[in-house]
Amino acid sequence: MSGDPRPIVTDGLAKRYGRVQALAPLDLVVDDGSVVGYLGPNGAGKSTTINLLMGYINPTGGAAWLRGHPAGSREARRGLSYIPPHSAYWPQLTGGETLHFLARLAGGDDPAERRRLTAAFEFDPGKKVGAYSTGNLQKLAIIAALATRPRLLLCDEPSTGLDPVMGAVFREEVKRLRGEGAAVLLSSHTMEEVEAVCDRVLIINHGVIVDDGTIADLKHLRAARVTIRFAGPRPDLAAVAGVTLVDAAEDRVVLDVAGSQSGLFAAFGAAAIESVETKTPSLEEVFLSYYDDRVDAANGRT
Amino acid sequence: MAERDGAGARAALGVAALVWRTNLRSALGWAGVVGVVIVFNALGYVRSFPAAADRQVAVSSMQSGGIRLLFGPAWHVDTVAGFTSWRAALLSLILSVWAIGTATRAYRGAEEVGSWKVLASGRLTRGEVFAATAGGLAALAGPVWLLVSAATALSALVTDSLQPVADYAFFGLILTLPPLVCLGLGALCSQVMPHRRSALGLAIAAVAALYLLRGVADVQDSAWAWASPFGWVERVEALVAPRYGVTALFILAAVVLFDLAWLGERRRDGAAALVRPRDERPDRLALLGSVVGAPLRLNARHIIGWCAGLSLLGVVTALVTDEGGRLTAASEQLSVILGETGEYDGAQGYLALVFVALGTVVALGGAGFTTSLLRQETSGQSRSILARPVRRLALVGADALTDVAALVVISAGAGTGVWLALLAQEADLSWAAAATAALTWLSAALVTYALGLAVLGWRPMFAPGLAYAFATCSFLLDIIGSAVKAPEWLLNLSFWHHVPDVPREQPGWGFCLWTGVAVAVLAGVGAAGYRRRDLA
Incomplete structure (x- = not known):
């Protein structure tokens, strides 16, 4: 809300293009010192949200405030940095000139920080922008965004084109920023990246937030896969609440267990158990579980 | 082996057709503009100088050095055909500008955006893609020739000064051949320069120099006019006293330029150029402090x-x-x-x-x-x-x-x-x-x-x-x-x-x-x- 000092506050923020609801009313709060992952398939509404927060497009419903200022206003963009998925700069300028120009527009940067980032990302600022590869252009965007020491960072697929080593450097920089008390909204398809740096994850589908929680919460809510080997007769476990039978053999069952596993263990009774193996789902599996129908369709299953 | 050759030929034909189709609209657009200019030139001529006496005034007014520098020597401007023929160098210059833009886009432009990699990743080698592109570009001369010939015939029809149809076909050909040469020039410049803009700049400079060479030679009545394709266009005198043999010069020049371009293409890496770009330089921060x-x-x-x-x-x-x-x-x-x-x-x-x-x-x-x-x-x-x-x-x-x-x-x-x-x-x-x-x-x-x-x-x-x-x-x-x-x-x-x-x-x-x-x-x-x- 207006005057609310939190980095991001949205109240029913929505965007509609004709008959297409690109973003359903979104209520979102991002606090200082947190990194929020924003996940969803292509066209889910992630970039629309970020474009609305940046003021590049206007909402058709609700509103957004950045540190109490309406999104898109000049005040809202003070202390804000943005890393787009594909950067567009001026091919006739060098990387150094571009960094200087963008820093001046932002009110100045920290030269020592710029040098440190340039070294950390192994970036050569002496080349013309037109000669940079995709990865180097993305490094340029990241350095330009981070060199101003932002208090709020919005990232839309920031590691596009970066090699794994540079991806790790970027993750370290995001953690460093969080350590300094800044807030980060990170839209990404790289689950490893989200899992490594995010405190909280939002999952969006068809313009609607379908889940919101810490990574541990999300994993806990999803079924864990439990494989049990029996040394003797196998008890009937399919009737246990929260348990779904996936596969069964004479001495072995594979189950999906949602929520607490205490009921399952109670149902073992006196059965002789040789081994129990529990596999917690990865964030990617959690993410994919929201789009089972699409995954099935892609695999040709019904 | 024969099957592979057949598939390769089909692929080459596909690339040529793609180049032809991609550039057809602009070719027709530019040829259409030239056609309109030809018709309006002829109409303007007969309306401005309806009688023989008026045309003598025109003839005497068009003999100055300045006129020769811009348009060439006015040898037969006392007739509609002669007046149209006199403008051939300028009209072919318009089509030549289109040609160098098209060729640099098809070669250097394709390398800049990376589309050449797709074409050269299948059955065709880089050299074969180059040749197929040249074929597609050269084939654009066909519709240009047809449109310009038809416009010239129309200009004669509306001014009541008809000649045999073959004359208009030959005039259309003469206007189409300098652009064909310039397609080769554009292809060559695309091998030399590292960016499309610089390749286009070099080609424009070359065309301007050739047109200027013709102009200066015309002012001095010098044989140096034969050193420029625009001089050849004048000396063919297509609608008045045609010299059919001169067409061989155009074809020879186009073949030589495309061959040189092909040699250049073989000597360099893909997406590189014979001239290395200056990609590094010290920062110059002047005026980069504000949006103004x-x-x-x-x-x-x-x-x-x-x-x-x-x-x-x-x-x-x-x-x-x-x-x-x-x-x-x-x-x-x-x-x-x-x-x-x-x-x-x-x-x-x-x-x-x-x-x-x-x-x-x-x-x-x-x-x-x-x-x-x-x-x-x-x-x-x-x-x-x-x-x-x-x-x-x-x-x-x-x-x-x-x-x-x-x-x-x-x-x-x-x-x-x-x-x-x-x-x-x-x-x-x-x-x-x-x-x-x-x-x-x-x-x-x-x-x-x-x-x-x-x-x-x-x-x-x-x-x-x-x-x-x-x-x-x-x-x-x-x-x-x-x-x-x-x-x-x-x-x-x-x-x-x-x-x-x-x-x-x-x-x-x-x-x-x-x-x-x-x-x-x-x-x-x-x-x-x-x-x-x-x-x-």
Whole structure:
């Protein structure tokens, strides 16, 4: 809300293009010192949200405030940095000139920080922008965004084109920023990246937030896969609440267990158990579980 | 093996067809423009010089050095066919400019965007893709030839001066062959230079040098004219006394240029060039401290290039003021366009037409600036700036300020070019008068640009098209409408019709005021829209 000092506050923020609801009313709060992952398939509404927060497009419903200022206003963009998925700069300028120009527009940067980032990302600022590869252009965007020491960072697929080593450097920089008390909204398809740096994850589908929680919460809510080997007769476990039978053999069952596993263990009774193996789902599996129908369709299953 | 060869041939044919189809529309567009010019030239000729006596005046007026420099020697301009044939060098120059643009886009442009990798990743090698592209480009000569030949035949039909159809087919061929040579030139420059823009620049310089060589040789009646394809075009005398053997020279030149390009292509890596780009340099931070200075820094070369080009055009067109003045006074058609009924100063009338032409080119430049604004937005460059605490109006305002300053400089450059040419001829036109005339026509460019801004604010994708359409239609409506004595209400729809007839008339305060108000209102409408709308 207006005057609310939190980095991001949205109240029913929505965007509609004709008959297409690109973003359903979104209520979102991002606090200082947190990194929020924003996940969803292509066209889910992630970039629309970020474009609305940046003021590049206007909402058709609700509103957004950045540190109490309406999104898109000049005040809202003070202390804000943005890393787009594909950067567009001026091919006739060098990387150094571009960094200087963008820093001046932002009110100045920290030269020592710029040098440190340039070294950390192994970036050569002496080349013309037109000669940079995709990865180097993305490094340029990241350095330009981070060199101003932002208090709020919005990232839309920031590691596009970066090699794994540079991806790790970027993750370290995001953690460093969080350590300094800044807030980060990170839209990404790289689950490893989200899992490594995010405190909280939002999952969006068809313009609607379908889940919101810490990574541990999300994993806990999803079924864990439990494989049990029996040394003797196998008890009937399919009737246990929260348990779904996936596969069964004479001495072995594979189950999906949602929520607490205490009921399952109670149902073992006196059965002789040789081994129990529990596999917690990865964030990617959690993410994919929201789009089972699409995954099935892609695999040709019904 | 035979099956593989067959598949390779089909793939090569597919690439050639793709190149042909991708560029067909522009080929037909440019050939159509040349066709229209041929028809209007012929119509203008018979209307301006209807009788044999009038044509003798034309013949005597067209023998000066300036005329020969621009158009070539006027050997047979006492007939429609001779007059049409005389313009062949200039018309082939127009098609040659299209050809080098097309060739550099097909070769260097494809390497810049990476599409060549897709084509060369299947059955075809890089060399085969090069050859297939050359085939597709060369095949574009077919529709160009057909259209130009048909337009030439039409020009003869409407002027009642028909010759055998084969003559028009040969004239069409002669106009098509220099562009074929220039396709080879564009292909060669694409191997030499690392970027499409620099390849195009080199090719344009080469074409300009060849045209100038022809001009200088024509002025001196020198055999050096045979060193330029544009000289060959003149010496073929296609519609008057055709020399069919000269066509071999064009074909030989095209083959040699394509062969040299092919050799160059083999000597370099994919996406590289024979000239290595200068990709590294020390930082130069001047003007990169704000949104106001940056557009000037980023567009300075562009503005200087436009200014130099328009100054040169001003010099070239004003160099023949004496001859142009005599022709204008003798031409009934031009008198009607200028609104003259009795005796009048032909030189002043000719200069008025020169400023109309220069003003229209500057206005088209204004439309081009709206294209640049749109490109800046769609490419994402605007977003890079607007991610910082910069107001949208500050961004577009700074760009508009630079564009307007550029239009002023370009107009002043054009006026100065005219003044310099007149100074060399000891004609009576002060620099202030020339500058005033050019700045009066700046109003047309400003209105065009402001209209582009207004549309950009609300429907950005339509902005360049509407701005170009406004300038082109206003010009055509004024010139053609005046020529055919269209009703005044129709002529009034053209902004061009309201611009004072400089240098014969001076702009009044009323004109300056209402033009200023129109520009301000249009810019305001655009700003209001741009401030609120979604970025493209």
